[in-house]
Amino acid sequence: MTDLILHHFEISPFAEKVRAILGFKRLAWRSVLVPVVMPKPDVVALTGGYRRTPVLQIGADIYCDTALMARVLEDRAPTPTLFPDDQPLAPLFSQWADATLFWIGSVFAAQPAGAATLFGNDMAAMKSFGADRAALTAGFGRPSLADATALLPLHLAALDAQLSRGGPFLFGAQPSIADFAAMHPLWMVRCAKVDAVLAPHAAIRAWLDRIAAFGHGTREEIDSTQAIAIAAAAMPRPAAGVPQGSGFENGQPVTVAASDYGTDAVAGMLVGLDAQESVIARDDPRAGRVHVHFPRHGYQLRKVKTA
DSSP, X not given: OOOEEEEEOTTOHHHHHHHHHHHHTTOEEEEEEOOSSSOOHHHHHHHSSOOOSOEEEETTEEEESHHHHHHHXXXXXXXXXXXXXXXXTHHHHHHHIIIIIHHHHHHHHTSHHHHHHHTTTXXXXXXHHXXXXXXXXXXXXXXXXXXXXXXXXXXXXXXXXXXXXXXSBTTBSSOOHHHHHHHHHHHHHHHTTOGGGGTTOXXXXXXXXXXXXXXOOEEEEOOHHHHHHHHHHSOOOOOOBOOTXXXXXXXXXXXXXXXXXXXXXXXXXXXXXXXXXXXXXXXXXXXXXXXXXXESTTEEEXXXXXX
């Protein structure tokens, strides 16, 4: 039985990014469907306050942010690789796609006609989602629909040209993390059925179909209560500790928060730190001792001042 557990909801584009990676790597995984909007008490029990979707759980280790999840899945199944040696810029490109392209694509997809499709014309669900995302992105300068409508065709033209000249994937013959990061905002455009904007771009449409053909791996449904019980019965994997000269100390009280949106801070004890991730140990009445993992990029690690 697989120990990979993905906490997600079906219309989450970032969750689709991870589902597609699981398919690419032909992995089995267990699915926990989480609420689309807050409150999410079972998610918070595992993460300590991080509320973005998805979250990857392996026993009592909880991984936040899809950039880090991709690294974890790469370690689990190195072949086929997400990080080909001949594509050194793919991780940096994926950072652009997960930020700039994501917001342009998601705002475009969430226009009134798209939102109605995504939520099955459920006006109450649409209103609840809008209020939840307004709170999630408070203070964050996401593009307006007018800006997204103007900018998306420009980005599509560049992606289509890249695929037409160098395909079948963005950086050549082999897919990489860049493809999965650029795919998911456009997957949302397709799901929302506002994909007329893709019509002039045959190379993009064929590329999206190639990624979809990887599937989602082998999926088994469980519920969040089972996932919390799995965490409570497990021990986190040993953390690497905190190196000297890093500006932090092993066992130090800290908080970690995203630096752009969804900036709810997670508090705990720092037990691991390197160039890729920080690891926070925390205790929950139901989940027990868990280690919550965050990437360094895009997150702020802060010391907690003690009296």
